[in-house]
Amino acid sequence: MISKRQIKIITSLHQKKYRKSTGLFVAEGKKVIQEFLNSNFELDTLFTIDEHLFADDSKVTLISEAALKKISFLKTPNKALALFKITKPATIDSKGLIVALDDVRDPGNLGTIIRLCDWFGVKHLVCSEATVDCYNPKVIQATMGSLTRVNIVYTDLKNYLTETKLPVFGAFMDGSNVYQTQLPTDGILVMGNEANGVSDEVSNLITEKIAIPRFGEIQQTESLNVAMATGILLSEFRRA
């Protein structure tokens, strides 16, 4: 059973301010929920229409399909919805490869970038304060659970980049050819906003501007999407 009050709280969680005031976020579907259950995230409540969906059924609240439809953020609700507690991020390491985002706004892009960090063993993702919230339901679903393995910190990006001792690389359309650039093991890769790229203020803090060269004869192609460019650049950092 689910109360009217619970429904109201859950549906409010698509808004960042309610996630902040309650300290909760929503994860949906067996696969994604299971990844959070296996991680350090603390479960608050787990609703499902199938009591045998999870091995440990002691934590489960059985609800109707109609109730799930009311609380789900998905077009096609996916058998289970859970509330987890937002965790406090860890301190950012001063070594290793770190990705920093300067106002990435699209939840799908952030979700893809979190998956890429996980794939390429990037443990820390530093986000400017205007970057889309990683507990946004669309981000959570797009990460497929990889958010449990990447430390995501929202902070003043300019301060962070001013204070770091690591070399700071940034993706720019007019940067130097990344294939001809010596890439270190320890460093920060800054990726910019979908429409405007890296902001002028952050640009001033970049040690080396890099670009993925175009190979087409006709140089009209739209720039690569920010998530795609992050994937290709992380591959370049890691292949070395």
Next chain:
Amino acid sequence: MISKRQIKIITSLHQKKYRKSTGLFVAEGKKVIQEFLNSNFELDTLFTIDEHLFADDSKVTLISEAALKKISFLKTPNKALALFKITKPATIDSKGLIVALDDVRDPGNLGTIIRLCDWFGVKHLVCSEATVDCYNPKVIQATMGSLTRVNIVYTDLKNYLTETKLPVFGAFMDGSNVYQTQLPTDGILVMGNEANGVSDEVSNLITEKIAIPRFGEIQQTESLNVAMATGILLSEFRRA
């Protein structure tokens, strides 16, 4: 003005069978339409709510916002909608770098892969017959016009790969580390279906199986999305 009959034809074009019977497809928004106007594609009809949107207004049919809403496939209609004629694909070159898709089903993935081909100068994209149609409206919008610069051929992939003299590379989870693989200038890169990867029948025709290695300590990450993997692998082919 737009007739009821025209509305009926246009709205039918989200289905492949009507695109096939009419030989027409839909492109929306100034940017995408302009790319097709600048290309070899032949315009059939161009509807817009703003007669000054295109430099050459002789081709334009002015319609109301209400009419545009009726014919648009977008949630938020984008000022203009055009019908273009489907072109017959060119013969596939027997040299250069070619991408082949084995049943890629998601329009967004195909659109991203077409953009990547354009970016990395891949002139031919060979698709199995079960791959999503490149004139699907979602593909057209996702390609941002780069479809005008890539020759896309739907064919029996097994026949094509049997007959080609080029080396055939394929993306497999258990393939050899792509960073340690010698990649040629001329060759075919086969990418598989979102859920099932490369089919068994096509697998038998692969000369070399390659993979993008994972770098995370915990090896639980979902495999990379097919479009992301295509981007990273094309970057590897081109950087050499």
